[in-house]
Amino acid sequence: MVGIPITSLDICTVTNPMANFDLPDAMKLRLPHRPVVGDAEFRAAMSAVAASVHVVTARRGDERIGRTVTSLMSLAADPPTVLVSIDIMSRLADLIAKTSGFSVAVLADDQRHIANAFAGRVAAAERFGLGEWSAWPSGHPMLVGTASGLDCEVIGSIETGTHVLFAGAIVDAQTTTGRQPLIWHRHGYHRVAGME
Numbered sequence: 390m391v392g393i394p395i396t397s398l399d400i401c402t403v404t405n406p407m408a409n410f411d412l413p414d415a416m417k418l419r420l421p422h423r424p425v426v427g428d429a430e431f432r433a434a435m436s437a438v439a440a441s442v443h444v445v446t447a448r449r450g451d452e453r454i455g456r457t458v459t460s461l462m463s464l465a466a467d468p469p470t471v472l473v474s475i476d477i478m479s480r481l482a483d484l485i486a487k488t489s490g491f492s493v494a495v496l497a498d499d500q501r502h503i504a505n506a507f508a509g510r511v512a513a514a515e516r517f518g519l520g521e522w523s524a525w526p527s528g529h530p531m532l533v534g535t536a537s538g539l540d541c542e543v544i545g546s547i548e549t550g551t552h553v554l555f556a557g558a559i560v561d562a563q564t565t566t567g568r569q570p571l572i573w574h575r576h577g578y579h580r581v582a583g584m585e
Contacts, residue, residue: 439574444494444507445473446530447484453517453530456481457508459573461493469559471541474552482553485543491557492529495537497568498580503532504571525561536568 426434446455460474471493475482485491496504506516521533525540532538541557548554572579 436575439572439579441536441570442496442504442573442578443473444496444503444532445475445481445491446494446532447481447488447491448524448529449484449488452484454481454484454513455507455516455530457504464556468544470544471539471557471559473555473557475555477548477551477553485555486546486553488529489543490527490529491541491543491555492525492527492531493539493541493557494532494535495539496532496571497534497536497565498571498578500532500535500571501578504578527560531563534568535563535565536570537564538562 425431440459441461443458443461444455445458445461446453448454456475456479458473458475462472464470464472473491473493475485481491494503500520503520505511506519511519517530523531523533525531527540527542529540531540539557539559540561542560543555544558545556546553569581572581
């Protein structure tokens, strides 16, 4: 992170020489003592975890980039903070680290096409052509018509070897109470039933 030195929570720091930005604090992951489940079993188990679908975006100069994620959670209320996990080798992680910020679009249940686009089914150069986009005061992209939108300033981060966990203090937010979130569960999109 800009302005944050690389340190370790243990004697051994996990580093990735391919990342072209300063790595944040590192969390050393040890090998488990028992055998782990296989990829198919892991994916099947995790598919039971229903999650709202988000597009995390960042902007630096004329470059805008975003990615569909379900790995976002509320971290704290004071200060209001969310935690998001981003692939360390992605351009998105690079932009978030260099700008010390990101935005989140909590997609509404009629925005599956945007979720698919930012999940890689549409070329990166064409993704922001879908939906109506404006910008937060920070300059990060803001998707119009979402269930909720957040603009975040990075106040902490930790690197796990393959991903970076960015803690973002929410500096601006918009919520549309009449919009229901898009849900990802059992490898497919769903709507929230029975909510008014």
